[in-house]
Amino acid sequence: MGKRLYRILGKLLYVALFVTIQVAALIVMFLFFRDQFAYFYIVCMLLSLGASIHILNNTTSNPAYKIAWLIPILLFPIFGGLLYLLFGKYRMTRKQRAASRAIREQITSIMEPEHAAMEGLGLQVPDAAIQVRYLLRASGSPPSGHTQTEYLPIGETFFAALLRELEKAESFIFLEYFIVEEGTMWNTILEILERKIKQGVEVRLMYDDLGCLLTLPRHYDRQLREKGLQVCVFNPFNSILSPRFNNRDHRKICIIDGKTGFTGGINLADEYINAYAKHGHWKDTGVCLRGSAVWGMTVQYLALWGFASGRVDAFSHYRPTIGWAESIPHDGVVLPYTDLPLDDELVGETAYLNLIHRAKKYVYITTPYLIIDNEMMTSLCTAAKAGIDVRIITPHIPDKKTVFFLTRSYYAPLQKAGVHIYEYTPGFIHAKTMVCDDEYAIVGTINLDYRSLYLHVEDAVWMYRSSAVHDVKKDFLQTQAVSQEMHPEDLGRIGWLKQIWLGILHAFAPLV
Template identity: 55%
Template sequence: MLNKVFKFLFHRIVLVALSMLIQIGALVIVIWRFNEYFVYFYAFCVLLSLLAVLWIINSKSNPSYKIAWIVPILLVPIFGGIFFLLFGNNRLSRRERKKMAGIRERVNSALSEEWSIVNIIAAEDQNAANQARYIEKYAGAPVFSNTYTEYLTPGEMKFQRLKEELRKAQHYIFLEYFIIEEGIMWDEILEILVEKVKEGVDVRVIYDDAGCLFTLPYRYDRKLESMGIKCCVFNPFIPVLSFRFNNRDHRKIVVIDGFVGFTGGINLADEYINAYEKHGHWKDASIMLKGAAVWNLTVMFLSVWDFLRKDNTDSNYDAYRPQVYHPEPFPDAGYTQPFCDSPMDDEAVGETVYLNLINKAKRYVYINTPYLIIDNEMVTALTSAAKSGVDVRILTPHIADKWYVHAVTRAYYEVLVESGVKIYEYTPGFVHAKTFAVDDEYGVVGTINLDYRSLYLHYECAVWMYRTRSVYQVRDDFLETLNVCEQITLESCRNVPWYVKAIRAILRAFAPLM
């Protein structure tokens, strides 16, 4: 018992929290000690808050995000401007911008030979070509043909396929994950990775430090390095008040020899494969790619690795082009376009891709999402599509992983349902899949939730698909899952107690900051 207490007290999150409290306390003491100058300090803070509000109003941020910041700044002007500078202003330093510019040049060079297929799509469907062209231009991700895609759900299926493909690796294995946790899933994968290192395979791992704060020991990267696995930690969680806490690497990417790739919602932790019950049955999804389009995932990984690794000299991305090619075209391959989204480029690629799919839909839009915390543009798109006769269905969890986030999700039900959107909750447990299926033609599988964090603050990735066999797999799985779901009715939305509605309304106002 005593050991558990000491372990908790000296856990990194406790030390970080204490450090931040000390910093806040120090600020309060400074104000108190220099109370005779308080009027000047107060005037300075008010001026700073007003300048912050003016900057927010004139920024390119989403209007809901602006309002969520403006309200607390004006309510508490003495601290509002300071906190916005610390947590609300996403800007790279000059050194980082210079480094990113060099990486962007290498990315563009590595992908420059792949910019012609969109013209082939245009001959088939101009609408599809326009969507692919947007992703090419604003995510820097070309579209590919001749790529096999396989939709994998639930997490147990992805786990088995991943182990099979990892064992086949001959040249390199790249893994980039938001969460890695020691347990059944990661231990089995780690065993394979160690074996591959002994065979001379180049194995690299990137994990997000905040995502792994409670799941991995401190400096776990050193342990991996001692095993021969190269490792980088994304945005290390340090006890200093900083806006960088907001920007996390939420991507889940596996690349094997540049020919096989995985992405989707599934992290490397046991709840994702239902090895233990955390929030009921965990429903998740992933997509496996084989073929040309994996090159996009390879370049995505290498660009982040290039940014994080201080001693990195592997700036020639072409050296990692696949050395194994599929001799014959894949049947029913269609067109595949893996893409990434960054919070640093003032372009909400993930949201725009989703909006394009909803606005251009003719027959149906089927959506899996763990969180439904959306802005006015997304609400308008969903309700307008439903009012126009498009069959819009959204599947969300019944059992929450975070009660306050689930409360905000449910706050959007009424306005959507009364417009004709059909909403279902997955009664066995928690849905963590992030998928779109549209008109038997389009599909998206990736890491991008329908919430402000994914759409505006996190580094994300997904795969846009047009006329691939996996689009039907996403659709069929969605329809089959509805058999164990409860449909939300307008009556049930309106019968919610007034105090619950009040709590949801308050939480919804600050949803962009959650």
């Protein structure tokens, strides 16, 4: 434990050192130009003006996100523009755009024949067909019928199912996680992976560098490569401050032989299986797919791997024999999809909004964070005012106190409209689910906050009339039974100092 902590602290100090050096360089530059302050001031003002014009001209950006950047630029015109250059919206380089185009062309050529499958899925219900067509065009992944869905209502169940399926691997195992941490969960999985590599199974792992900043030692990828794993560290820290560090890989995916796929809110760390109580009882969920829908997940995985690593694979090499899933009975319609922050298409938020807008009876939601934009707020309030039973479960024990304080500030307008909000009193709920009218459900990695909806790489599974839909609803009601419904009086009065702090947080919520 001591050695591990030492290695992690070393990694953190490395990051802090280079950030400090760059900040110090900016201060030195300012001091150097103080004798020519008038010229320096003009340059900075022009930079801030250019940044402001760029922000205002961005027609695809959320208004709240624009305001969050315009405020510091107006308050601190000398440094505001520079801050936006360093931490604002990231644009791909020419090389990245070329790689992205090549990957998209490959996806289109591979997946286009799959699009015809939609006609044979019995999507006569217009509301369902509209949602499928949107996800098909926005993410490129087709709907599938020959797919079994297994909803996994807690981390311990997810872990057991994951180990069971990993043991069955014969061809390849693809893993992609925001957080990987040495401990009971990861070490058990790694033991299986090492054994499978010796059996000739191809094993890949992609993890987010920032997500693993405090959980893995520096150069951990080298250790894994020595064991035979192919490793891609997503968006690694390269010592230079850049807007691209806002864009993290928040997906949690495991694909086995292209036939079985897992996703959900569960990372590969011990708190997710309640091996220890980090914030009380950790409530999280996932879903396991078996069947033709896993091909869509495989393509999404290989696409991001190609973008992040610069190595584009022949996707078809990882496709199971055509027709292998025909023996799997239909279990409704299943469509796994992904949301990328660089294409300005808000797939994750739109998928949620499509469910809310088409609800006839109820919408039940679980999310660890509730920091929403005006469109989501309006949609939830409008649904509740129209008589739809809208319920949301959030944590009672926070993992981030400031974010928890901000989450609670969104309760009042929702409650006033008739939305019922509950807090999971046993601990922290990290599940990201939405279920609607006993017909639709979404399970994935997408939180109801700006970072998930605007900045991160995310994924989820949309399900229509699948057996898992009823399981998601059942789990929600069981979770609600051990949760406390929140009322305005439960939160007490907010003093004027906290109101000021809350106003600041709301202004910068898109950046939190």
